[in-house]
Amino acid sequence: MKKFQITLSLLSICLLSGCAKTPEEETAVLPVLAPESELSVTSSKEQVEEFEKIAGFTEFSDHECFNITPDFIAENSEFQIFKYSKWTESFLMYEGEVYSIGNCFGGYGIMSVALADLNGDGQYELYDTFSWGSGIHRSQIGYFDPAEKEMTVFDYSFFEYDTMLTVNDEGELCVNMAYPDFETYVDFTVRAEEQVGTIVFREGEITLDTDDSRAWCQTGTITDSQ
Numbered sequence: 001m002k003k004f005q006i007t008l009s010l011l012s013i014c015l016l017s018g019c020a021k022t023p024e025e026e027t028a029v030l031p032v033l034a035p036e037s038e039l040s041v042t043s044s045k046e047q048v049e050e051f052e053k054i055a056g057f058t059e060f061s062d063h064e065c066f067n068i069t070p071d072f073i074a075e076n077s078e079f080q081i082f083k084y085s086k087w088t089e090s091f092l093m094y095e096g097e098v099y100s101i102g103n104c105f106g107g108y109g110i111m112s113v114a115l116a117d118l119n120g121d122g123q124y125e126l127y128d129t130f131s132w133g134s135g136i137h138r139s140q141i142g143y144f145d146p147a148e149k150e151m152t153v154f155d156y157s158f159f160e161y162d163t164m165l166t167v168n169d170e171g172e173l174c175v176n177m178a179y180p181d182f183e184t185y186v187d188f189t190v191r192a193e194e195q196v197g198t199i200v201f202r203e204g205e206i207t208l209d210t211d212d213s214r215a216w217c218q219t220g221t222i223t224d225s226q
Contacts (some may be wrong), residue, residue: 010175029122030083034114035074035192041068043083043186047093051082055091055098060084066186073113079126079144083109085186090130092144092151096193099151101143106134111180112164112190116173117202121147125206127173127199131165139163141175141208154208156215164190165199173199174211 043066052065063084073079080093088109088138090101101110108131115124126144131137139162142153164178175197182188197210 007058015203020192027121030115030124032114032116032171032173033076033124034116034127034165034166035112036166036168037192038189039070039112039164040189041070041187043068043085043184047080048082051080051091051093051098053166054093054096056198060087060089063087063089067108068110068186070113073126073158075114077126077214081110081128083186088185090128092126093161094144094146094149095150099144099149101128101151102140103132104152107132107137107139108162108180110184111139111162111178114165114167114173116199118173118199118206119145120201123147126223127165129165129175131162136160137162141165143199143206152206155217156198156208156210158210158212159214159216163196163216164192166192166195168195175199175208187188 046067046068050063055103063086065082066083068083069081083090088104090110092099092101110128110130112129114127117124129139129141131139133153138157138159140157144151160176163175166174166176168174174195176192176195177194178190178192180188180190197208197214199208
C-alpha cells in the first residue's frame, strides 16, 4: 500500500511540474499573422473622419489622409492604420487614441505590418516597418504593445533598402529585404526577398535579431500618443 501511495505522489509531482512553463514556453500564445511573401495595401476613407477628429492635426490640413489597414489586421484586432498620401506620415488609432508609427521624412513611411503575441500575454502586438532618410535611405521596425499603449522602435536601421515583415513555415516573425511597387504612397505592393532577421521574445524582452552588415544600431523609442 505504501508503495502505491509513493508512486501516486511521484506521479502527481510530475504532472504538476509538467504544467509549469518557462517564459519562453509561454510566449507566442496567438499565431503570428503576416504575409508569407507579398503584401498589397489598398487605401480607403473608412474611419478617416473619426481619425482626423481624434488626432486634431493642423499641419496636415492640405494633405489627404487614407485608411490603409490590411484586412488581416482589421479582422483580427482593433488596430486601424492611417497614412497621408503626400507626406507619408503614418499613424495608428487604437481605443480612441492616435500614435505616431515612426519617422517618414525623406522616405515612404509605413511599409508593412504584422500581428504577433510574442510576449505571450494573450493580446496581439502590432509590428510595422517604415522607411525614412534624407540622403541615406533607411528602414526601421517597431511595435505597438496594447497592454502598455506604447510604440517602440528597435535600435537598428537597415540602410539603403526597405524591409517587410513575413511569417515562415515555423510560424516565426521574420524581417526580409523588400522593394516596393508604388501606385501611390497609400496604394502599393511589397514583395519579400532575402531574410535579414527575426523578431523574438527572449529574457523578458521583445528583440530584433539580425546579423546583416547593413544594419546599424541606434536608439529610438516613441512612447507618447499624439
